[in-house]
Amino acid sequence: MTSIAIPRPAYAERPWILDWLMTVDHKKLGILYLYTTMFFFAVGGILALLVRTQLAVADNTFVNNDAYNQIFTMHASAMLFLFIIPVWAGFGNYIVPLQIGAADMAFPRINALSFWLIPPAGLLMFSGFLFGGAADAGWTAYSPLARGSGVGLDLWIISVIILGVSSTIGAANFMVTMFRMRAPGMTMFRMPIFCWTMLVTAVLQLLATPVLASALAMLYIDRNFGGSFFDPNGGGNAILWQNIFWFYSHPAVYIMILPGMGIISEVLPVFARKPLFGYKAFVFATMGIGGLGFSVWAHHMFTTGAVLKPWFGFMTFMIGVPTGVKMFNWLGTLWRGSITFEAPMLFALGFLSMFLIGGINGTFSAAVPVDFAIHDTYFVVAHIHYVLFGGAVFAVFAGLYYWFPKIWGRRLDERLARIHFALQFIGFNLAFFPMHLLGLDGMPRRIATYSESSGWETLNLISTIGAFLIGVAMIPFIINVVMAFLRPKDQPNDPWEANTLEWWTTSPPPVHNFDSLPEVHSERPLWDLRHGKTAH
């Protein structure tokens, strides 16, 4: 490839630190997103370890009840609002413009705004610890609990609204980018699957997040101006909060998992050396999940008795169908592939197996009678961790190992990666599988401690050991990243023999992304080039 001399723009002469603070380059913003969200992942993880330490033995007094409420609330809030949702924006920022052959996002400055709203919102949320206690009503902030809680909850409300703004304007940015900035030949149905999942995620964010903002505004008015939205004494309705909250937060679980599914769908074909099985079926399944995602929110509320149970139960079973379609997409891709087990593939297969469990135990809960039995028990905690840790977090690591050579131009060590994977996989199952049994045995979620006579101690101790093993698993990962940064940038354009356009340019890419682009005839232009195909 011949290189073209491009005059260095004025901003390239800024000092290093200002360049990072003032950048509007989607790649730098993507990296900032990744650093920031991994930081909050660490913070959320430490809070999780505090929770597990408290629950390790019966009648524990490691932390008191008030502190415990704050810790588990902030664990969930950090992991959901400050880690998983924005980490996809980070991957999306870096990867989507590259995959569609664009020079940047559609609105680079709005992109910078989306990112820079996150660190202050995170600080605001955690600043509650300095002002008499952080939010302590759970990440779901149900009324009447949330109406009576301390000032930390007000800070939490404002923080989540700011994060919602970040996510909403980011969503509009992703949508316009994918609608309007695709390279010549890159039709909508030639976009890589990761782009498709980011697009459907963006639609969900654009339409659902403002509804959460309206609920948060109502809660703020109730708490600070004497409003009655969620107060039956004033004619309000406590269930209203749950309806509006879950109208956002159920689509939000797809916001948290769809881009992870997209990453898996990039990784599996590359390491099975086959194209993705059933590309269009996968795209329509993703749209199906997005659409049905708006019709199932009240399955979180069966036990309120105030929702139409048959409808929401049925729709929840229905949303299992497109998810099942994706399972067969992935299995069909692996079928008779020339599979190798590099780090991204290990984590992708980890996702596949663990998300399957999370999908199945979630579908159990869609059955109304079963839900009545396991509602608000540790079974539900097991479910959400199998989809959000077994699913989303494994996908985050699959993406990090997969795109690390592209983003940083450096190699990660495979042996350390395997140790990381093994520890995380074992630790994860030790930590969360026992929660199924605890839940079936009736252990309620969010209790600060339990008595010895409950018989829950052994399983809780196993779970705590597993949680600390997950913590230990991060050590080889961190060592791996630090050692990689000490190595030279020596990675070729396409170290994995991958299929999509980001691997066409250098590692890392130049500021303008591409000096040239190959002809695009399918969703896997680099595969086509390798196999001498020029038309579909």
Place this chain on the structure above:
Amino acid sequence: MASHAVATQHKQGLSNGMLGFILFLASEVMFFGGLFAAYFIARADAREWPPEYLLTPEQVASGVKLEVEFWLPFIATILLVLSSVTIQFAVFSIQRGNRSGLIRWTFVSIVLGLVFLVMQVYDYSQLHFGVGDTIYGTTFYTMTGFHGLHVAGGVIFMGIILARSLAGQFTAANHEAVEACSFYWHFVDVVWIALFTTLYIIP
């Protein structure tokens, strides 16, 4: 960007900016959708509306009355609808390259928007209930309040358009911000029509 080999913007149809702006308006619709949902659920829960039966004896003794004034908001509604027409005239003017028409009609729209805000504040001061007086007061002030903030935002938006056109910007070919501003203002107007119908007309 111009020197770049990769096309970055399709030239036909909506521009990227307008598409992004319309998506932003879609998110705004969902925000007000949440507020309307809360209002209708409150109405469905209430035995009668306005829910006088929820007032405590202390509230009644202190003169709380759950009723709204009709004619002042009705006049304000007419003015706001009128301002939607005038901002559209501003767009038509600049589409023909008539910048002085743009300036004149934008100015009129700003004045109408400001008058609406003044009337809303005056209306608030005349009411005998507050945000804390049952779900009636809470929904009324929350919905009209958020709408009022959007009117204020729209007035600022139109102010920027006015300042830019006074500075000699915008031509028949290049006036995207004016169109975006008119979209926003129409959106604010439509929300108000929905609010006025719901809060003042439906008994």
